[in-house]
Amino acid sequence: MVIALLTCFVSPLITKFLGRNAGWVLALPLLGAAVLAVSAFADAARSGSADSSGSPVVQQWVPWMPTVDVGLGLRMDGLALVFTLLVLVIGALIMVYSTRYLEPVGKHGTFYLLMTGFAAAMLALVLADDLIVLYVAWEATTLCSFFLIARSGAGAREPAIRTLLVTVAGGLLLLAAVTVMIIATGTTRLSDILVDPVWSANGALTTAVAVLIVMAAFTKSAQFPFQAWLPDSMVAITPVSAYLHAAAMVKAGIYLLLRFSPVFADVSVWNVMLVTAGLITALFGAIAALRRYDLKELLAYSTMSQLGLLVTMIGIGTPEALKAAVIHTIAHALFKSALFMFVGVIDHSAHTRDMRELAHMKLRMPVTATAMGLAAASMAGVPLLLGFVSKETMLKAFLDAPGPAWVPWVVTAAAAVASIFTFAYSARLVLGAFGGREDKNSEESEDVVREASPAFWGAPVLGATAGLVLGVTPFLLDKLVTVGATASAGEEVEAHFALWHGLVPELFVSLTVIAIGTMLVLARHRVHHAMAPYDFPISGLDVVDTAREQTIRFGGVVGGWTGSIAPRRHLSIPAVALIVIAALAALTIDDLPAVVGEPSDPLDWVLVVLIACGVVAMMQAKTLIAAIVVTGVVGFGMTVWFLQLGATDVAITQLLVEILTVCVMVLLLRRLPTTFEKTPPRQHVIPLLVAGGAGLATTVGVWALTGRREMSPASEYFLTEGYNETGGTNLVNTILVDFRALDTLGELTVLGVAGITIAALLRARKPSPERSANIQDHSPLIDARDNTVFVRTAAKLMAPIIVAGSLILLLRGHYEPGGGFIAALVGGAGFALAYLAAPSDRSARVQMPYLLLIGLGVAVGVGTGFLGYLDGSFLRPLHPEIFGFQTTTALVFDVGVYLAVIGVILASFNLLGRPPKRGGQPLAGGSDPGAPTHESEVSDAPTAGEKRAEGEPPTSGSTSSEHSRDHANNPEESDEVNAR
């Protein structure tokens, strides 16, 4: 069996060498596997390895996913044997046939790969003893089908997609059934599941699974209401149609039904669904086939119809019916694949398969005509052919159908009607192909079509002949059908076929069918005219397509709900959700712990009022400047709040961050409009409601969830042990640099990366152009150099204070308010001052290698962390004595923090506040007239220092000089180089 599975892997290789003739070689392993299968089964039969129902079994089990108890279980019982042979023998025939069907030159690698892959998948499907493997194989056949249809050209894409969607939908139903069965029985093993007691114990479950399986099988075997894909899929090339859509793949559903018949045959839903859908499909297919001109399409409807009969047989569920199903499966596979192949032969020779065109031709193809007639006769149920035997068996089963007395009558009558039509369309097929027509203008074109080569018609002739041989000697199939039916019935079934059973009722039915059928054939033109107007109002394809389109359209609507890329809507949804959470929480929590201590101070209210005013002012602000100023108000209010709550370091940090934020905002303000847009008052309502709700939720949340517990253990530890453990008296700082230095490391990284990010951002996209204010250009006060003198002088006065302050804050941070952040922020404020005091943007003394500083900062921080490993842990502070002073590596860490902060502040001023390099912007400065022109400013003439800075990159250390070499030919990079 493994041989067959492996065949598909070598097939591309073979095809590469042999082209279309690869089919000859590929047929061999399939036949070989068939022989092996039979002999293995015979061995098993001899050695007596059998299942509970007594039929022989061959099995293998390889674990695949033991975690979910899935294994590669293969098991061949009688039913599997029947289908195995079907798959392999028909497969071999098709392979041989393909060698002549395909174009002599061309890429057939994927075709043979997919065909053999399909054979393997189909084999795995019928042999699977594990539900998962069964499902996998099921889907694999679907995929092979999809690809085989799809590779037939542009017109095949839509059908391929439709087919895929329908069959995958069925597959999903099967998956649902599979999972339910696995959970219900606790095993994935098919043979165990089939005999599990749960099916008799739990009726509802059994019904549900039965329905799922039935539906899955219906999609695969093209049963009502999922039948539409089958004719649609006929765009595929003939070998594909013959193999997948006649003999094998569509039989997967039949196999599934047969496989689960022992479990569900007693479930009424099963019987009703199968019989109903089967008969409807049988009738619909047969009638539809009568109306087709395309030979292949006719065969497709015929297949649908025959499958309907098979499904009906399985639905009847008696041993006799199952026996009929098995033999009819075999018979159908033989005649239908042969017929398809013949249609392919005709198509190839006559270059059409449309009856109306064939009518104008003379097909001189005696062998094809004869053999095709045989196959068609088998389909029609003409005696002496296998089709007759199977139909007789079927009718017998139908006549003996269980249930209310009317059932056998109805079923038999319906089957008989379907058979009449079958007879009619079988004749129509042959006559349509070879019969010609009494066309008046037949002299117009009398193309003569000659017989194809034997290698081409050999395979179908074999199939057709087999129908005759087995029809004459049906007893040859006794054994096979016996084991097959036994397995599907779950009990011993004996099959004895004979050519002559005597004058049994079914014979009369058969004869009636043939008689009426013959009449229909004779009156075929009238019949055809009578049926022409009755076109089906709803096409299944349309349903699939409509569903698909509507899903896509509805999807567009759903996507449109959140389609905006503007942040506002996306931001408001979480706010609303938070309100909902708060409301749910308010409903859930009934008692809260008591408030500990007195959480408020009367003067807190001053801050509340100030912040309230600030917030309202921010909401009301119509100009950007006002908004920024009142943002400062709130920020300063927060500073005082932190002070009020005993958080000195936080207050200082907040203060500095606030002002640096404002400084950066002002740098950008010149590129933004002066005022915000006005929104009409009613557009304020919803934002106000959402914001109000969110605010209220927050207030309630803070009120309910804070201040209701005693001091936390961690807090107590810091307050009592903090100094002893670290030697630092600023406990907040000890947390930052000692206890939770990792947070701080992350934070300094964030800062540094912010610098890198804005550099990347501004490199990727230029900021929007500046908009100048309405400046009184000729005022005596306009000279920047004159008028910055006050600021410069003040800056000179403050510079030593800032530098000293920054240093002191850095060094004392471990003991008193300060630390790397605060110190660096003060230093940053110094740079801000230097920037603001400069007479021009260009001459502002903030040019420093900011990226280098950032890199160094992070490196120092992490490096300190590595030092900690000397004492066994990352970031563990060390306390070495240097020159007799007790020091701590926490200070080094703070230096890292300092560098990173300075780096990002410098990055902001350099990237945002200074004009881009003149020489370094060929694109911006040269070809883009819209670029800001700083040169126009009176006082902007570069100073001596600037000229030096612009002419060449600063030579701060060897690294940057090397960069300048790297980029000597790339002036665009020069400001990036400056940054390092």
Place this chain on the structure above:
Amino acid sequence: MSAALLPLFVAVPLMMAALLVIVGDRRVIHTVGLLGTMIAAVGAAVALVIEFRSGGAIAHGISSWPFGIAIPFVADMFTALMLVVTGLLTIVCSWFAIASGRAANVYFAPLVLVLTAGVNGALLTADLFNLFVFIEVMLLPSYGLFVLAARHKGTLQQVAGARLYVTLNLLTSTVFLIGVGFIYGTAGTVNLAELAGLATTDPTVAISGAVCLFALAIKASVVPVHGWLAAAYPATSPAITALFSGLHTKVAIYGIYRIYAVVFDGDSRWLWIGVTLFCLTMVIGVLGAVGEKTTRSILAFHMISQIGYILLGVALFTFAGLTAGIFYLLHHMIVKASLFLSTGAVEVRYGTGEIGKLSGIAKREPVIAVAFFIAALSLAGLPPFSGFVAKFTLILASVEAGQIAAVVVMLLVSLVTLLSMLKIWNGVFWGDSKSSEKTSTSNADDDAPAASPADGDLPEASPSGTAAASTSGRKQSVAEPASVAQSSGGVATKEAPTASATRADPETRASSATAVAERPRIGMALAGPAVFTAATTLGLGLGAELLLGLSATAAEGLLDTTAYVQAVMGS
């Protein structure tokens, strides 16, 4: 591995990032530094996986402070698996970025390394505030990566996407911070081990934790807070979309799994909320996907849909559910990256991802087509790919848990998933290749070779193949001997849009002067990442047991958090 070494997962990438920034713009050093660090990280993570193969956890209090004071880093199977997969994805996406020219600047490698440090830290930490910090460490470089483009070639859409991305993530992390504040306010600690099970007994802790989970849910883009992701993700470059899809949402999901397991102890009272929301996420996500018009926006919506599946695992909170969820999570990271990378490769070379503007790619780029199709089928949950195992185990778990409605939703959604994948397949890969030619030169993102020949940092734009091969940023031209051998014109003509190479289709020749020779334009270097990830999903489907077993071990660790908690307490 000694637990004390766990911080190195953060420290080493950070240090390397810092060094690369200091070293400056030397592409070779950057590439080697980035990939070397990542490979080392993955190696270490694999060692962790091996260490935890039968369960257990290790933890270390950073700086050796006592329990409750130190920030604990802790790893168990779940952590280790996430470390491996995120690391692998980073490598693959970096590879793609390098091949597509997106990495050709001084910022890429450091930013990716910091991102990695952030991801690793977020995965390892057992301290909620520290988690906040590491989420930020992840986010800041992401903001930079989001807008990375050739000089002055960043698009307005990119900036708009970045705005949305930044603001949403900032909202998320601030909400998370507030949640952490509430947790500290109610429980007096932010240490996961100290918080273990507290939410089951103290409703105020539960609601505080819910705020944190909600924040992570925004980040993970759970309905109804999902739309931002679909809008923002397609706005950046394909490499970055792939990277972010594998890292950001997934870390959020990891956080949700971890916090719910530890703090809520899998409290079954709230699971119905999860099941409902996550099913909605599946449905809304897939519907959104099927309605979109560009490959990446389809894929972005799929991400939302799939996140519903992944989180369903935690909403079931059974052994089977968690196993399936974790497997799904890991599978999804790979397959999603694969899809983004294969469609991204097309987008990079053909300048658009818009369905209808492209067609016939399958004929011209069979390798990418196969990679895409494998990943697409995997995403739809078809066998024999990892997506099938993921979906199957999840459905199994749902059936077991009696969540039949969820099963129905999952089945329907996977059908629609297939539908939308076919939409891409039909719109981009099938059809005549002629319509793609017109768009290949104009309208291109900076990733596309045609963007600007003057662009110094685009490897493809160099005037001649030899000069190109000699510059440092051009590894990929050297690394694709196959395509070079195939193309008679050499590298230069291969990329040049006006190349006078043979044209297969006469109609093309007539219709478009800018048409390109009908031969693969996506070299192996660019296709490689997609192929690799597609192969991985196939491998994980056929050899599902490996990952399934590991996921099961990880699930056990979530179901019974004793090992995790004990490890932290003993650290």
Place this chain on the structure above:
Amino acid sequence: MIGVDLGILIIGVACLGSAYRILRGPTQADRAVAGDLLLFGFVGLIALFGVRMANEYTFDIVLVAALVGFLSALSLARALTRGKR
């Protein structure tokens, strides 16, 4: 300490007055100058809240605040002129 509390209240009210001017304008310069005054007020508030809490680092913060107030005034001026120095 009644003086401190009184001082806080007076400054608080004064700040509200400035806030009114910020919103009201009418010119951008009016907003800027009112903002400047407001920030001065906060320097005073910091000093007063600091001594009221007996925070021994009050003057450190005030020193920083004075510096910051300066920067904010300069920034506001720069904002008025949209970067023109």
Place this chain on the structure above:
Amino acid sequence: MDLLTIIGNITIVIGALVFATAALGVLRFPDAYMRVSAVGTAGGVGIVLIVAGALALQPSIPNVVKVVLILVVHLASSAVGTMAIARATYITRTPLEHFEFDELAEATPEHDVEEEDLSTERGAAERRS
């Protein structure tokens, strides 16, 4: 309550009141220049008094040093900052609503004054009279 505390409290209240006059000026003065004028003075001096008063409440040598620094920095910065705003106010053509004399306008070249006239009709009217 010792003398220093009393002095401190009184100084603080005086400082607060001085500051309040600035606020009053900002509210009541009719044009931007007069408002700036008020802020420059009272903002600077008021805060200085408050800080000095605060020092009286927390007297210590380091604090004296810090307060001296604060006084210097604050007086310089408030004056310089205010001047910066004042100049910005002028060069951005903020109308000078009330004036008896304007030597700055006289010193401004004619064509620019014309421009200014358009923006400040009232100023032009007064100049004509």
Place this chain on the structure above:
Amino acid sequence: MTVAITAGLLVFGAVYLMMKREMLRVILGFILLGHAGNIVLMAAGGTSRRDLPYGSPENLSTIADPLPQAFVLTAIVIAFSITIVMLVLAVTGNDDDDTAATAQEVQE
């Protein structure tokens, strides 16, 4: 209670501003939201104890919890970093901030 109200006010303003169209207002909203987060953290430590956490205090009952202060410090700096990034985003793609710009404002 005062802290709770402050937090609520800040969130109120934050959410309102975040729903505005201009990026700058959204940024201002986030600045407020950051303040709100910080004040929540401070509240989480308890606002009944407000003395400075320095040295080795004798009487723990009045000393403020230093841990949230450390948290807030970290959070402030992180928020600052992101604010700068957002500000740059506000000027690199300003098509939607153009509405109020008059023709003369844009320097040609």
Place this chain on the structure above:
Amino acid sequence: MSWLTWPFRCIGFFLWFAKEMVTSSAAVLKDNLTPGQDSTPGITAFDSQCRNDYEITLLAALITLTPGTLTLGLNSDSRVSQADVSGSSPAKTGPLTIYVHSLYSGSADATREELRDMETRMLRGIRREGAPS
């Protein structure tokens, strides 16, 4: 010898300035607290005798700190032009013009007079060599 008296001159000037502050504050306060405006606002150009950045900055700051007066800005055109005329060195020797906004001085000339008085006192107070020429 003059540097010996410098500290005393400094303090003397400081005290004078403090007195000026009080008196002019009273004027402003009175105007503010009484209904209506009785101010005579105007802008005066004042040619300063200050010689360096420190002096001019101090003078400007003192003007601003004095209630009722406000320095608007500075113009050095006359200085530069003078240097240009001499053609020799770029050293700025001519007067700097300070533009002062005043509220209660009545006229430009009155303002100039007040400013001149203040400037003289200031320079006498802060220059080590004493009063300006």
